[in-house]
Amino acid sequence: MARGGINKALVQQARQVLIARGEYPSIDAVRIELGNTGSKTTIHRYLKELEEQKPVALQGQAALSDALTRLVSQLAAQLQEEGDARIEQAEAAFAAQREQLEAQLQLAQQALAAAHQQQQIQAAALAAESERLVTAQNTLQAEQLRSASLNQSLGELQVRVADKEEQVRSLEDKHRHAREALEHYRSASREQREQEQRRHEAQTQQLQVELRQLQQGMIVKQDELTRLHRDNERMLGEHRQANSECKVKDQLLEQRDAQIQGLRTILAQAQGASDEMRRQLQVQTRSLEDNRAISTEQGRQLQYLQDELRKRDEALSACLAQKQPD
Helix, strand or coil, X not given: CCCCCCCHHHHHHHHXXXXXXXXXCCHHHHHHHCCCCCCHHHHHHHXXXXXXXXXXXXXXXXXXXXXXXXXXHHHHHHHHHHHHHHHHHHHHHHHHHHHHHHHHHHHHHHHHHHHHXXXXXXXXXXXXXXXXXXXXXXXXXXXXXHHHHHHHHHHHHHHHHHHHHHHHHHHHHHHHHHHHHHHHHHHHHHHCXXXXXXXXXXXXXXXXXHHHHXXXXXXXXXXXXXXXXXXXXXXXXXXXXXXXXXXXXHHHHHHHHHHHHHHHHHHHHHHHHHHHHHHXXXXXHHHHHHXXXXXXXXXXXXXXXXXXXXXXXXXXXXXXXXXXXX
């Protein structure tokens, strides 16, 4: 069970327990004995003070042995301290590098998600534009069919107008022939006026009636011809309006084609950016795996150094034990 804090007395007690068990009182061993409590720096400071306060156990031992013992102890402590410092430094660097790589990975994932969302929005916009384009094409086809129908109707009206004009010319010819016949009849009737006056008057009245009928027919035909001309002008106006509408729709189709082409270009750019983000993410993932491999190798090296240090501590303890007098 971990304690609330450590002091010099607790460190000294743990050190004595380790020595009594025949173990070297290293910083890690003392910390484990204390229940994994206290920082290694504090434990190292207390151990150093205890080493400095330790009385000389053997008065008769040579000064060279004391100096060698202190040197070995200092070297062991320094080696332990430097090893712990390097371990802490390596762990801190690995943690910082791991946090940085995780942050970069998160940013890359967010950018990739944003690119996917933008791509979906652009795809929806492109689908909507395609639907509007299909609608415009259907409308254009309907207008083209209507224009063709109007052109056909206009042709038929022109044929009818030509027929009416031919009929008018025929009536005019008949009227002219009638007048010529009337003049001829009048010339002939002058010689026979007295004898055929009644018959001439009757024929004249009949011809006048026919003439009036012909004139009325001409008036009707002229009215019909005027109406046909008006219909023709109206059809021509509608035809021009239909052509104008077709031109406007063609311009709209060209603009929409340009917009669709622009959307396709934007979509291709978004896909390229997405591929680049995937490639960067793969590179970062491989870098993270390489760093993990390096960290694993550093952990192995650290474990090797700890084993070597433990072996040297055991060898030093055995050497010290052999140098003590019986």
